[in-house]
Amino acid sequence: MSERPGDAYLEYVRARLPVFQRLAYMLCQDRDRADDLVQDSLERLYLKWDKADDARNTDAYARQMLVRVFLSERRTPWARRVVLVDRFPDAAGAAGPGTAATLAVRAALAQLPPRQRAVLVLRFFSDLPVDEVAETLGCSPGTVKSQTSKGLAALRRALPDFETTAPAGLGTRS
Template identity: 55%
Template sequence: MRDGSEEEYVDYVTARIPALRRLAYLLAGDEHRADDLVQQTITTLYVKWRRACTATHLDRYVRTMLVRAYLDERRLAWARVRLVRETPERTAPGQDAGVEDRQVLRAALAQVPRRQQAVLVLRFFYDLPVDEVAATLGCTSGTVKSQTSRGLATLRRLLGERELAGATYEGSRSR
């Protein structure tokens, strides 16, 4: 890139890194893997910049690249390599109950199949419509709806449906 497009690329990436890291972290659940995903995405973007910068919705294009990199990551051999025998323990949650809730939700979300996890993050954390999620994942709207339903069912099972149902039921009784 010798024309002015390299400067455009640097400006775009510099502005979008925080949003890309946030999405990657929500998907991967780990800061280091999130950084790797972002690095992979912006490297691929650099290679494809001339074509990418002509996209109607550049942010959507780059978000699609990141989500697809995340979904493809498990197929790569290096994703299965562990450098330590045991996973290090996480630090204890703080006094804030919200932090603990987020950790519980993140742990449950990590157990959901990757495609369902991507659908749930895009639908509920990013509040994207079904059609946009379908375009991002390269599937039909019906697939997104079924993956959402299955993913939510798995989360309910993992988080303990009785606890969730009990909280809803008790909350409705007190009104």
Template identity: 50%
Template sequence: MTSSVTGQLTTPWTVRERAPDTPRRAVHADLEREYVEYVTVHLPALHRVARLLCRDRHRADDIVQTTITKLYIHWKRAKAASNLDAYVRTMLVRAFLSEQRLSWAKVRLFGSAQEIPGTPSVHSPDVETRDLVHTALSRVAPKQRAVLVLRFLCDLPVTEVAQILGCSPGNVTSLTTHGLKRLRALLGDRAVAALEGGGRDER
């Protein structure tokens, strides 16, 4: 959050603590500094994953903003996690899936996905294979897309993807299979092989 008067970052800790310096105020300042340092370092990676998931820059920015806001609110608990990066990835993917459920409501309202403002357009046949794959991901079911992005583009093992999505490793494997099948139907074997070649084997 940014103050409209000063333009400086305002946090719940700085809002509550306006008294002269105390040990408690110092703790809050440390929490704020740690949060800002973490987000500053990891924000580019969060944006990259969000854009692969959403295929829309504005939606991706919204999802990242939702994620870092929730992280900000729960920072004390989050920083105690055994794997903070995995914790934040989980928040990001779940924010995407939650937003996607709202998008399906828009599909019912507008009548088709192509009529929704901001829906990615069909890809050009002249773009490189990687861009074809990334664009085609927007036409894969949301949970399958999340699995493919996490497994092959973020290079995460099945077990970690299962933890992020809150499902079993077997479910992740099934989602991977169906997601790749959908991509093959859209792109053919060559493009899908390029995606699989950049990711992990079955683990």
């Protein structure tokens, strides 16, 4: 029996959806916006699935689409919408160890410019090397390094009481 045209796409999305949802949430810090971001980028991925499926790294191709949708969304009038409430509370019982620290880091991360935030999320949350972040964002490795440095400095200023030592391996990327 032959495979239907969309089967490979559906299989890919089912396997990678949680990864893309986490990445989108880390970029925009809002579950609803993250869902919209994932939906928009997966729609674009579907329209270009033949090209993506032929790419040497489908994950990199899809991740690049998601990050670029996030960055371009920030430039549109839709991103300038009025917020009627500060935040809806997260689900009850979601608190756990490190929650205060996690919330503080997320709040500080949300204050960074979108491109700087994208660099830090891709470098340290997605654990990508400089060259792959540069390719994803369409910029030079030097730009990624400078944005990483500026973003980390801004986080250090925003979170002065946090431990300043990096986890093992965090400062060893080039």
